[in-house]
Amino acid sequence: MEKQSYSTPVGGFYGEFGGAFVPEAVRGCLGELQDSYLGIIGSDGFRQEFRALLRDYVGRPTPLYFARRMSEKYGCRLYLKREDLNHTGAHKINNAIGQALIARRMGKRHVIAETGAGQHGVAVATACALLGMDCKIFMGKADVARQHANVERMRMLGAEVVAVAEGNMTLSHACTAAIRYWCGNPADTFYAVGSAVGPHPYPDLVARLQSVISEELKAQLAEKTGRDRPDCLIASVGGGSNAAGTVFHYADDERVRIVLAEAAGEGLDSGRTAATLHRGRPGVLHGSRILVMQTPDGLTDEAYTVSAGLDYPGVGPMHCNMAAAGRCEIVAVDDGEAIRAGYELTRLEGIIPAIESAHAVAALGKVKFNGGDDVVVLTVSGRGDKDVETYLRF
Numbered sequence: 001m002e003k004q005s006y007s008t009p010v011g012g013f014y015g016e017f018g019g020a021f022v023p024e025a026v027r028g029c030l031g032e033l034q035d036s037y038l039g040i041i042g043s044d045g046f047r048q049e050f051r052a053l054l055r056d057y058v059g060r061p062t063p064l065y066f067a068r069r070m071s072e073k074y075g076c077r078l079y080l081k082r083e084d085l086n087h088t089g090a091h092k093i094n095n096a097i098g099q100a101l102i103a104r105r106m107g108k109r110h111v112i113a114e115t116g117a118g119q120h121g122v123a124v125a126t127a128c129a130l131l132g133m134d135c136k137i138f139m140g141k142a143d144v145a146r147q148h149a150n151v152e153r154m155r156m157l158g159a160e161v162v163a164v165a166e167g168n169m170t171l172s173h174a175c176t177a178a179i180r181y182w183c184g185n186p187a188d189t190f191y192a193v194g195s196a197v198g199p200h201p202y203p204d205l206v207a208r209l210q211s212v213i214s215e216e217l218k219a220q221l222a223e224k225t226g227r228d229r230p231d232c233l234i235a236s237v238g239g240g241s242n243a244a245g246t247v248f249h250y251a252d253d254e255r256v257r258i259v260l261a262e263a264a265g266e267g268l269d270s271g272r273t274a275a276t277l278h279r280g281r282p283g284v285l286h287g288s289r290i291l292v293m294q295t296p297d298g299l300t301d302e303a304y305t306v307s308a309g310l311d312y313p314g315v316g317p318m319h320c321n322m323a324a325a326g327r328c329e330i331v332a333v334d335d336g337e338a339i340r341a342g343y344e345l346t347r348l349e350g351i352i353p354a355i356e357s358a359h360a361v362a363a364l365g366k367v368k369f370n371g372g373d374d375v376v377v378l379t380v381s382g383r384g385d386k387d388v389e390t391y392l393r394f
């Protein structure tokens with residue numbers, strides 16, 4: 001039997017992870033999406049429209065920048081993939097625009113989404129403003145209070161922000177509320193999921209929309225290094241979308257080392273962590289069989305990290321499978337290490353990274369390279385303007 005690709009699911013599963021465990025009420029519209037998404041994103045019309053918006057509106061291709069001073073410090077040839085330079089400040093806009101275009105092609109006028117820190121909510125609200133679609137964003141009440149600037153941005157873009165006052169009033173319950181709304185309004189609503197998580201086909205759909213990152217890397221590396229593959233890829237993992245986009249076209253090439261940085265919060269053994277690949281156990285969360293942070297009696301546990309964008313108690317099925325198969329190395333980075341790495345990139349290269357991305361930067365100090373010649377690509381998933389106060393507080 002041919003070995004399964006790490007990038008794409010078979011029957012909705014990546015190894016033993018994935019699937020679509022959803023309530024009866026949404027099985028119909030999920031099935032509609034499962035049946036149509038590959039045809040839509042493979043069609044010439046979609047590809048042309050998506051490509052044109054990524055180029056002229058988002059600002060792609062994003063630069064691949066040789067970081068000279070960081071390279072000297074870490075003994076490698078370090079290239080930064082600058083997703084922080086995208087419109088709205090992170091990679092999330094690639095996915096949001098792609099899903100809004102799919103919604104329109106499926107004849108759905110209403111787009112809903114969940115958001116934690118507000119980054120995905122802003123990206124979806126932006127895509128909906130651009131395409132003239134109706135937008136409703138579910139956000140935990142605690143996050144609405146904490147992420148005031150993003151709430152105002154979403155409202156300014158014309159989205160309705162629904163404050164979810166359930167559970168711990170953060171991302172996980174915002175997802176549940178969005179799914180519940182979808183169950184009640186399946187016919188005209190499209191659910192735009194914000195990361196490579198959720199029931200099939202979302203992990204695959206999001207990974208394919210973000211795969212533009214590794215597609216660009218191939219051409220950019222060939223031009224800059226004479227070879228279209230790096231020796232090592234490094235990305236941060238929350239749900240897994242920027243990492244999925246970074247590794248997509250390299251996942252089955254075992255010559256390319258893959259390092260994923262997850263948020264250890266106050267430490268792997270502190271009880272206050274978001275290091276799901278280290279500490280999670282198999283379970284079903286938001287429609288997918290993945291690794292989930294759980295209490296001893298199997299309830300979904302709260303995740304903790306200083307980084308709002310990595311604060312999710314699960315991780316996408318593609319990454320769970322790569323981790324289980326030993327295809328990637330998982331590095332746990334705690335709050336302090338991430339903050340220090342963010343300052344370091346700022347001082348050595350003049351780039352203030354999002355704290356999420358700073359976790360990937362911190363991984364540079366935790367892996368060994370082969371004597372200075374290794375070509376390493378690190379995805380700077382977002383910019384740190386939103387995090388300046390958090391950096392200063394530490």
Ligand SMILES: *Cc1c(COP(=O)(O)O)cnc(C)c1O
Binds near residue numbers: 091
């Ligand atoms: C949301 C976010 C992440 C984490 O999400 P993934 O789906 O794992 O990529 C990482 N970096 C930034 C800047 C983000 O906004």
